Amino acid sequence: MADSYHHAVSSSRRWGGEPADYLAIHQWFDESKRITCDFRHRALRHHAEGIALCVDIFGPTITTSLGREVPTRWIAEQHVKEDFGRVSSFINWVRAIKPEPWMGRVAMTSEDLIAFARSGQPAGVTGPMTHNGLGSNPDGTQAGPEQDR
Known part of the structure; x- marks a missing residue:
C-alpha cells in the first residue's frame, strides 16, 4: 500500500474502530x-523480526x-x-545485500584507504573478495580485520 493511512483504514475495516x-x-x-x-x-522492519519489535514497542494488544x-x-x-x-x-533481506569491502571493516588506516582506492581491496589482501567483503592472504587463508594489516 502507498501510505500508512491506507493500512490503518484496512485495519479498521478488519477489526473495527477508527x-x-x-x-x-x-x-x-x-x-x-x-x-x-x-x-x-x-x-528495516517489514519482516518477522520487525513484527516482534513492534509488539515489544506497542505492547501485546x-x-x-x-x-x-x-x-x-x-x-x-x-x-x-x-x-x-x-x-x-x-535473513531474506540479508541474503539480497551485495557485500562491499567497507561493510566488514571496523576501521581502516590511511594505508588501507590508499590501497583500497587504488585496487578496490584492503592493504595486504590478495585474490578475489569473498562473501564477507574480505579477500585471501598470500598463503590462501581468508583475511580478517586483524590479519590484513
Whole structure:
C-alpha cells in the first residue's frame, strides 16, 4: 500500500474502530521512508523480526475506540502481508545485500584507504573478495580485520 493511512483504514475495516486506532503502528512500520522512499525502506522492519519489535514497542494488544482489544501482532502481520503477500525473515533481506569491502571493516588506516582506492581491496589482501567483503592472504587463508594489516 502507498501510505500508512491506507493500512490503518484496512485495519479498521478488519477489526473495527477508527483508522486513528491503528495509525501509530502503521506509521512506525513506514517510518523508514524517511531514509529511502522506495521498496528498500522495508528491509528495516517489514519482516518477522520487525513484527516482534513492534509488539515489544506497542505492547501485546491495542484497545480500539470501540473498546475491542486487538493483538498488535495481528496488525503488524497485516501490514507486512499487505505490502508483500507474506511474512518473511530478515535473513531474506540479508541474503539480497551485495557485500562491499567497507561493510566488514571496523576501521581502516590511511594505508588501507590508499590501497583500497587504488585496487578496490584492503592493504595486504590478495585474490578475489569473498562473501564477507574480505579477500585471501598470500598463503590462501581468508583475511580478517586483524590479519590484513
